[in-house]
Amino acid sequence: MSRRRQLGKVALALGAAAPLVGSPYQGDHARIDVAELARIVERREDHISAVELAEWIRKGKPGLRVFDVRPQAEYDELHVPTAQRVSLDSLGTVPVVPGETIVLYSTAGAHAAQGWVFLRALGHQNVVFLAGGMYEWMDQVMSPTLAIDATDRERAAFTRVAELSRYFGGLPRTGVPRGEQALTAGQLRRRSC
Secondary structure (H helix, E strand, C coil): CCCHHHHHHHHHHHHHHHHHHHCCCCCCCCCCCHHHHHHHHCCCEECCHHHHHHHHHCCCCCCCEECCCCCCHHHCCCCCCEEEEEHHHHHHHHCCCCCCCEECCCCCHHHHHHHHHHHHHHHCCCEEEEEEEHHHHHHHHHHCEECCCHHHHHHHHHHHHHHHHHCCCCCCCCCCCCCCCCCCCHHHHHHHH
């Protein structure tokens, strides 16, 4: 048998065995079901509010892990209690136990949303992000406001949020003119960007 023919048979055998062995790139290349992710986003199941996160932390939700994907300096200055600093480029290497709930947050939410896609692509199911990021945490949890002309429903919701705010060392304010209430610190910062 010629050398050429032998190499051809070896190549054919290796090609046939390749699907059985698996991809050597599996850790770096993930697959996503775009249609499924779109359905999750459409149903708004991809994110939570800052108040929901605060409730989870306060109640000690089992298996909860909070990842701050902002730069280290921002994390050092201020972060959500229980949060662990994880860079976006290392998200794929963080060990996650099946059943854990991962919450990602960034400054305004965009990087956390990207991290959500990364983790979903790697097969993690219980992942959400804080839609408004640290701005939302500061506005809704650390310094919530109640308009001077608040409805009964708004007052009831504020009572719950004010209790959470105080638990985390926040400063809820009442009697704020509705026009000023809309101009929270996070909104002012976003306007200046």
